Amino acid sequence: MKPVYMIGGGITKFSKSSPQKDFRYMAKEAFDQAMADVPNLTLDMIDGSVVSYFSDHFTRQLMAGIMVQDYLGLTPKPSRRIESGGATGGMCIQSAWEAIASGRMDVCLAIGFETMSHVNTWKGNEFIALASDTNFDYPVGGFYTGYYAMMVKRHMYEFGTTERQLAAVSVKNHGNALHNPYAQFPAELTIEDVLNSEMIADPLKRLDICVMSDGAAAVILASEEMAYKLTDKPVRITGVGTGTDAMRLSDRPSRDVILLPHEKAEDYKDLKYPGVHSFRGGRVAAKEAYKMAGITNPLEDIDFVELHDAFTSSEIQTYEDLGLCKYGDGGKFVESGAASLGGKVPVNPSGGLLACGHPVGASGLMQGVFALWQLQGTIGQHFGGDDTLQIRNAKRGLIHSHAGTGTYITVSVMERGF
Amino acid sequence: MSEEKKVKSMKVEEKEVGATLYNLDPIIMKHHYEIDYIHSYAQDSPFFAGLSKGQILGSKCPKCGATYATPRGHCMDCGAKTEWMELPLEGTVHTYTTCYFGGEEFLDETPFTLIMVEWPGVETLFLSRLVGIAPEEVAIGMKVKAKFKRLSQFKPTDVYFVPTSE
Numbered sequence: 001m002k003p004v005y006m007i008g009g010g011i012t013k014f015s016k017s018s019p020q021k022d023f024r025y026m027a028k029e030a031f032d033q034a035m036a037d038v039p040n041l042t043l044d045m046i047d048g049s050v051v052s053y054f055s056d057h058f059t060r061q062l063m064a065g066i067m068v069q070d071y072l073g074l075t076p077k078p079s080r081r082i083e084s085g086g087a088t089g090g091m092c093i094q095s096a097w098e099a100i101a102s103g104r105m106d107v108c109l110a111i112g113f114e115t116m117s118h119v120n121t122w123k124g125n126e127f128i129a130l131a132s133d134t135n136f137d138y139p140v141g142g143f144y145t146g147y148y149a150m151m152v153k154r155h156m157y158e159f160g161t162t163e164r165q166l167a168a169v170s171v172k173n174h175g176n177a178l179h180n181p182y183a184q185f186p187a188e189l190t191i192e193d194v195l196n197s198e199m200i201a202d203p204l205k206r207l208d209i210c211v212m213s214d215g216a217a218a219v220i221l222a223s224e225e226m227a228y229k230l231t232d233k234p235v236r237i238t239g240v241g242t243g244t245d246a247m248r249l250s251d252r253p254s255r256d257v258i259l260l261p262h263e264k265a266e267d268y269k270d271l272k273y274p275g276v277h278s279f280r281g282g283r284v285a286a287k288e289a290y291k292m293a294g295i296t297n298p299l300e301d302i303d304f305v306e307l308h309d310a311f312t313s314s315e316i317q318t319y320e321d322l323g324l325c326k327y328g329d330g331g332k333f334v335e336s337g338a339a340s341l342g343g344k345v346p347v348n349p350s351g352g353l354l355a356c357g358h359p360v361g362a363s364g365l366m367q368g369v370f371a372l373w374q375l376q377g378t379i380g381q382h383f384g385g386d387d388t389l390q391i392r393n394a395k396r397g398l399i400h401s402h403a404g405t406g407t408y409i410t411v412s413v414m415e416r417g418f
Numbered sequence: 419m420s421e422e423k424k425v426k427s428m429k430v431e432e433k434e435v436g437a438t439l440y441n442l443d444p445i446i447m448k449h450h451y452e453i454d455y456i457h458s459y460a461q462d463s464p465f466f467a468g469l470s471k472g473q474i475l476g477s478k479c480p481k482c483g484a485t486y487a488t489p490r491g492h493c494m495d496c497g498a499k500t501e502w503m504e505l506p507l508e509g510t511v512h513t514y515t516t517c518y519f520g521g522e523e524f525l526d527e528t529p530f531t532l533i534m535v536e537w538p539g540v541e542t543l544f545l546s547r548l549v550g551i552a553p554e555e556v557a558i559g560m561k562v563k564a565k566f567k568r569l570s571q572f573k574p575t576d577v578y579f580v581p582t583s584e
């Protein structure tokens with residue numbers, strides 16, 4: 001495999017709706033910003049693209065991917081569409097990574113979008129719930145917040161996780177977003193604000209849940225030779241991992257915990273795993289990516305994480321899958337401040353999906369863009385001069401994209417290459 | 419036939435059908451979209467037939483012994499074709515939630531309580547609804563028993579659970 005670098009990124013400001021710009025124009029805006037990041041890169045140097053969006057239902061336009069490709073002026077070069085539910089954006093980056101790693105391409109664009117504003121919120125929830133088994137799960141009351149609520153109920157039962165700990169994730173991420181001009185929903189919140197917000201599916205309240213969005217994001221990947229030719233701030237993708245689990249939350253028979261290098265089997269003697277409280281696919285993705293990147297102790301070896309926090313609960317569950325803390329300790333981890341800006345490993349310094357928004361096909365790419373700017377040290381430059389969110393001397397970051405009830409999960413490790 | 423008779427009108431008929439104007443700047447059109455899907459339960463059909471007879475059918479693998487509370491035609495562990503296995507009508511709440519909102523199709527039914535049912539010795543769970551209990555009284559580990567709709571609609575909601583009175 002050849003080394004793969006990320007050299008540029010761009011993103012639209014995520015919003016509730018964007019009637020002045022359709023998905024092609026939003027993609028173009030993100031693309032133009034990514035190109036502006038790399039002034040020496042011209043359109044003819046791009047060998048091809050991967051275009052991602054989640055739902056044909058939201059778009060009501062099949063083959064929307066090719067419409068992005070032609071709008072950007074990339075036809076007749078190679079392109080493909082990638083769809084993997086909520087992990088669509090992360091998978092898009094990994095697909096572009098494969099194009100470079102295999103030597104097929106020297107420069108590849110990874111770009112994603114979603115336009116969720118075309119239907120009302122409850123129809124939108126129905127569309128998203130179609131990403132659950134339509135024989136057995138969807139007809140019983142198909143609602144993703146309901147599925148996640150059942151998972152965290154069990155997490156609370158097994159490990160003593162509290163609603164205040166969930167709320168702490170919301171306070172942290174919405175607060176970080178106050179300094180991110182691209183975020184849809186920045187807010188200064190208190191634990192009480194979150195606890196008092198409207199109950200959606202017990203114990204998840206309105207402020208525990210991300211909002212629906214329109215938006216697009218793009219990153220440009222390149223081979224080593226092209227990366228160093230085109231930019232003096234290349235970021236290397238040193239590890240990729242992908243995991244899966246059964247579509248139905250019901251289908252998670254107990255097995256042994258899949259251990260990361262720093263863990264021992266005795267740590268989890270009596271834990272039924274993955275149960276409905278943990279994401280086995282996230283663990284598998286992390287394990288593969290860590291092995292490739294040479295990470296043996298994630299908490300020590302990673303400077304920041306951008307992870308898929310569609311719900312506050314899934315952020316807590318994901319700390320554990322990624323091995324930032326032991327299974328069961330996720331609630332205490334956020335409460336300790338370890339995941340806060342200035343903490344041991346800031347998680348979602350951008351504000352995450354909770355505060356930036358979750359235009360599904362773009363969300364994983366958004367993480368790539370913000371992680372790229374963190375590692376380049378250009379957060380202030382990209383955020384209108386506000387560098388509050390810049391993690392000093394960040395050398396290695398992790399991005400994590402997640403679908404369904406943990407069905408497709410991608411983990412990619414990025415490192416400063418200069 | 420003369421040209422005059424063949425071409426009746428030089429104008430198209432103007433009817434408001436399909437997409438209609440929703441907004442002017444930018445111009446936004448509103449489409450109605452509705453469709454009948456002809457969806458086969460295929461190999462899962464016996465489960466739905468079972469519900470109409472007051473049975474909950476799971477799957478058991480004859481090759482490796484794996485058991486599934488929610489049926490599947492082939493074993494996730496070894497790939498063998500599974501056999502049907504009748505589950506007890508009494509089970510335990512593995513986890514639960516009460517939904518106060520939902521997808522559009524189910525909004526009218528809110529609030530409703532979802533549970534995942536577990537049975538001893540069965541390795542996976544079964545998603546269903548729990549009725550006849552206040553949301554704050556539901557608890558993990560509580561015993562529940564299955565009830566069936568009198569008129570089967572051949573949907574997974576033909577079965578639902580109520581607390582076991584002890």
Ligand SMILES: [Zn+2]
Nearest residue numbers: 479482493496
């Ligand atoms: Zn088997």
